């Protein structure tokens with residue numbers, strides 16, 4: 013019988029790899045330590061409320077469609093993706109509001125309403141970011157690289173001039189837009205990969221392009237349905253999904269990965285091992301002799317983490333759309349606190365998702381389920397989150413009340429929270445970082461460990477901690493890239 017490929021971790025990267033390998037006739041066992049697969053895309057249910065605990069917005073839906081297609085299936089038979097209108101409702105402390113519509117005429121009307129001069133600037137910005145997307149998609153996203161040498165090709169050098177990597181997201185956004193509101197709104201896209209708009213290269217303005225040109229999507233029934241669908245597909249293809257199966261060690265013999273040891277002592281032999289767990293954690297805890305690589309990774313800035321509140325509230329806050337952002341008055345101060353001082357921001361920007369707007373069953377009748385997310389510093393152990401969280405939670409709720417959700421505190425019927433330390437513990441995510449290493453410098457991509465683990469044959473990384481990076485579509489593309497490498501290294 014064929015030795016299986018063993019996947020350590022059932023996040024989206026692990027699931028995508030499992031599906032792709034199984035679709036090519038490989039035997040696959042996936043071991044997930046938690047009670048459910050999905051990783052950071054997960055679910056919290058209590059007192060009649062349902063909350064997605066991680067991603068709330070999906071971009072590049074064609075990546076998911078492709079994944080089903082390689083398995084000879086139609087995505088629509090497993091999942092229903094919907095565009096949410098508006099994609100996001102923005103609130104500012106001075107009372108200004110902006111609806112980011114997916115329909116272009118409405119979006120333009122909104123831009124015209126708050127800053128008529130910026131309408132042509134918006135089109136110039138979209139043309140500019142479209143060119144970046146065009147240059148980046150091939151070499152970085154669709155064909156992630158194993159190292160610097162692979163990337164320096166004549167085509168890439170030519171393309172490098174077009175990707176706007178030498179100034180920050182903020183500098184580029186300022187050069188296009190006059191309105192402080194639009195500047196803050198477009199800067200926010202840098203946070204989609206856990207970075208600061210004041211540090212990360214302007215290349216990441218392509219995130220705005222991707223969302224505005226291709227749309228922002230929601231999975232009917234809740235984002236967790238994506239994990240459910242991928243688990244179903246994997247099972248149909250013969251993948252053995254084991255939950256509550258923590259891996260404690262990758263077995264390496266004579267430079268070759270040949271199995272894993274589970275927490276219950278069981279040994280699983282393998283033809284290859286794919287680590288979907290965080291690479292820094294894996295180098296420290298799972299791969300023997302990799303402490304030096306762990307030390308190297310620990311020298312780079314992690315992406316930031318988050319404080320999450322799960323609030324079940326009675327009544328309706330009619331001003332809330334499905335996705336909402338309550339901006340701070342001073343965005344740069346916020347990133348200074350989180351990135352440089354490693355402190356929670358005093359005046360944080362607050363994201364609120366009310367999935368009950370699209371899925372009424374996510375809250376009891378007459379109630380709302382509010383998923384509240386605030387960017388927070390990566391957990392380097394200096395903050396005693398358990399001590400800090402009660403006051404910080406109150407502060408967040410007070411800010412939301414001040415910005416229009418009056419009576420919020422009184423209407424809370426269910427409350428739960430996660431701190432950066434909870435995220436670290438739950439997923440073995442180093443520093444509780446949501447997106448692996450930060451992308452706060454043009455060279456950050458080169459700091460990420462390659463898909464093929466160096467020095468150990470048959471050992472691979474997949475997911476947000478490796479290439480091309482974090483976020484649902486990139487993590488799924490990582491599964492595609494690692495599968496290609498495994499198949500090339502070990503033809504059937």
Ligand SMILES: Cc1cc2nc3c(=O)[nH]c(=O)nc-3n(C[C@H](O)[C@H](O)[C@H](O)COP(=O)(O)OP(=O)(O)OC[C@H]3O[C@@H](n4cnc5c(N)ncnc54)[C@H](O)[C@@H]3O)c2cc1C
Nearest residue numbers: 021023024025045051052067068069259289475476483484
């Ligand atoms: C609050 C939050 C909001 C987000 N918002 C968005 C968004 O709106 N849009 C978007 O695209 N992305 C978003 N993301 C990011 C997105 O969720 C991640 O980039 C993606 O889900 C990461 O997938 P992954 O496969 O790389 O890893 P993970 O999801 O981290 O999966 C790794 C898995 O490995 C398991 N594991 C770890 N160690 C072991 C072990 N020893 N043995 C067995 N299993 C192990 C973990 O339990 C976990 O299930 C968000 C994330 C969070 C937390």
